[in-house]
Amino acid sequence: MYIRQSKNSFIRTTENYGYITNQLTRMDRCYNDTGADWLKEISREPQNIDDIIQRLLQQYEGIDYDTLKTDFMEFAHSLADARFVVIGETIESLNNEDLDFTYNIDNPKTLVTDYTQQTTEKINENTQDFFLEEIQGRPLISALQFELSSRCNERCIHCYIPNGKKNKGFDMPLAKVKSILDEFAELGGINVTLSGGEAFLHKDLIEICRYCREKDLKISILSNLIALKDEDIKALKEVNLSLIQTSLYSMTPEIHDFITKVKGSFEKTINAIEKLVAADIPVQISCPLMKANKEGYDKVLKYAQSLKVKAQTDYIMMAQSDLNTENLANRLSLEETEKVIRTIIETDLDYNEKTLKQTSISEEMEFDLERFMKQPVCGVGYDNCCITANGDVYPCAGWQDYVLGNVYKQSLQEIWENSERIKELRKVTQASFPKCLKCEARDYCARCLVRNYNESGGDMFAINEHFCQVAHLNKRLVEEYREKGFLI
Numbered sequence: 001m002y003i004r005q006s007k008n009s010f011i012r013t014t015e016n017y018g019y020i021t022n023q024l025t026r027m028d029r030c031y032n033d034t035g036a037d038w039l040k041e042i043s044r045e046p047q048n049i050d051d052i053i054q055r056l057l058q059q060y061e062g063i064d065y066d067t068l069k070t071d072f073m074e075f076a077h078s079l080a081d082a083r084f085v086v087i088g089e090t091i092e093s094l095n096n097e098d099l100d101f102t103y104n105i106d107n108p109k110t111l112v113t114d115y116t117q118q119t120t121e122k123i124n125e126n127t128q129d130f131f132l133e134e135i136q137g138r139p140l141i142s143a144l145q146f147e148l149s150s151r152c153n154e155r156c157i158h159c160y161i162p163n164g165k166k167n168k169g170f171d172m173p174l175a176k177v178k179s180i181l182d183e184f185a186e187l188g189g190i191n192v193t194l195s196g197g198e199a200f201l202h203k204d205l206i207e208i209c210r211y212c213r214e215k216d217l218k219i220s221i222l223s224n225l226i227a228l229k230d231e232d233i234k235a236l237k238e239v240n241l242s243l244i245q246t247s248l249y250s251m252t253p254e255i256h257d258f259i260t261k262v263k264g265s266f267e268k269t270i271n272a273i274e275k276l277v278a279a280d281i282p283v284q285i286s287c288p289l290m291k292a293n294k295e296g297y298d299k300v301l302k303y304a305q306s307l308k309v310k311a312q313t314d315y316i317m318m319a320q321s322d323l324n325t326e327n328l329a330n331r332l333s334l335e336e337t338e339k340v341i342r343t344i345i346e347t348d349l350d351y352n353e354k355t356l357k358q359t360s361i362s363e364e365m366e367f368d369l370e371r372f373m374k375q376p377v378c379g380v381g382y383d384n385c386c387i388t389a390n391g392d393v394y395p396c397a398g399w400q401d402y403v404l405g406n407v408y409k410q411s412l413q414e415i416w417e418n419s420e421r422i423k424e425l426r427k428v429t430q431a432s433f434p435k436c437l438k439c440e441a442r443d444y445c446a447r448c449l450v451r452n453y454n455e456s457g458g459d460m461f462a463i464n465e466h467f468c469q470v471a472h473l474n475k476r477l478v479e480e481y482r483e484k485g486f487l488i
Helices: 033-039 049-057 065-081 091-097 127-134 163-167 174-186 205-214 230-238 253-260 265-278 297-307 326-330 334-347 349-356 369-374 412-418 420-425 449-456 465-484
Strands: 002-005 009-013 018-022 027-031 085-088 143-147 191-195 218-222 243-247 283-288 310-314 384-387 392-394
Touching: 002 009, 002 049, 002 091, 009 033, 018 033, 027 033, 033 065, 049 065, 065 085, 085 091, 143 174, 174 205, 174 412, 191 205, 205 218, 205 230, 230 265, 243 265, 253 265, 265 283, 265 297, 283 297, 297 310, 297 334, 334 349, 334 465, 349 465, 412 420
Parallel strands: 143 191, 143 384, 191 218, 218 243, 243 283, 283 310
Antiparallel strands: 002 085, 009 018, 018 027, 384 392
């Protein structure tokens, strides 16, 4: 009997826990230290299970072969049922059990029925909650957004990157990119998002994708797609992307092009989306909402649905990274936001399932204020960061004014472990926002340090009143529709 990782799964282990994730099903699991030991025995190369058992016997005292094999096989079949690994009688048979991404699967999540997280004991919290607590004392970088080029071929009116930076753009050299990816992988990183500027303006993007796969990193790309070439598509298929995300603002070309400030960008983006779908490359459409496209955005969602492509809307806009707020003139008013939320509630099945049919966190379980106060506001500085083309490292996309260090002057590890700014960032918890602790709209609000910082002129603790009002609005509308018994 043989076992190997599925082509879509990724494994990382520490002394304390093991982690496995699948980019096809979008599911993951955590295991205790014993589970971590067993995950270490599974690789992309087929392994004879009897050989694995023999190696594990060397690590444990007082356990016989048959007992260990029974326990390991239970573990292995649990992983196989969740599509994390493939098991077969022969090496050749493993390929028949593995799955490629295809749009013929309506929803890859339906491939799995049991998503239980597995640690020492089965736990109710999801992996994100688990990691936020696990890494507080020992932050481990797992995700990296890599802005390969500061150049961009669009000038979107709402963008948080100032146009001046795009006009004076440059790319990070390939050799430097590779050295950073080497270090990121060595630190246990797993998720790499390649972006810009515009990622496809970097002449070595495809080579960078291939190198990510060599380092066993999960790859996502953020792109407007207007520079995508036909030859790129074949290469992207070969590297088995986790996702390529693009923005589509309207199904009316004039509106889309008005937002991007590039005539013909709608046609180029649409053509690229459909070519990627035809090649069975996973695409996600983002439709940020603003005054220019507040009407008719639902047609974008219907278009995505017709292609079986995931799509999302976002009515939250962030000020520019240089603390300029001029782009916020495009942001929806509260009245406009209410209209949008009502439309989403009444038409979006996913939102309906996640929000209307589920009780809030505070209703689901007794709210533990003491535990909540100790939690980080988000994962920035704990498990993820960004690197821009000039080598600056900052906490997350859009927070370019808050530089943690520079990879031309220091190693990524030195910055991650020793930056004074990142140490200060890690002291920020939910308790840093006393006004929010007992707020009735707490479950409907995603407190965001960078949004606070950029819009306040540089104060991450300045509560953003606009987003506060939107949270209360969202709460009011959800409760209204729940009371009506409204369900799609």
